[in-house]
Amino acid sequence: MADLRIADAALSQAQATWRAAGDRLAPVARTLSGLNAEVAGADPLIGKLKDAQDLLGAEFGIVGQALAEVAGHATEISTAFAQTDQQLSQAAGAAP
Numbered sequence: 001m002a003d004l005r006i007a008d009a010a011l012s013q014a015q016a017t018w019r020a021a022g023d024r025l026a027p028v029a030r031t032l033s034g035l036n037a038e039v040a041g042a043d044p045l046i047g048k049l050k051d052a053q054d055l056l057g058a059e060f061g062i063v064g065q066a067l068a069e070v071a072g073h074a075t076e077i078s079t080a081f082a083q084t085d086q087q088l089s090q091a092a093g094a095a096p
Contacts, residue, residue, distance in 0.1 A: 008081045015074035022067035025060045032057035 037050040 008078050011074055011078055011081070015071045015078070018067045018071040018074065022064040022071065025064035025067070029057045029060035029064065032060070 032053050035053055037046050037053060040046050040049050
């Protein structure tokens, strides 16, 4: 009887990629909040630059959090695959 396995290498690679992308966005979001918008000079430009800086920093934070959540779900899926693989192996071993 052939052994049935559920391979999750692609899922593991995707999970690592999502985590890495989220990890890379975090310092960018922090750096944006520390930028000095006043170097732009003119008050109207400073305000627009500060607004864009705040918005972009917040959006990077949201995307980073979403990537971390997706990676977490991938962990749950990987665990479910491993449990299913084990159950199928046990069932195959118990079959007459």
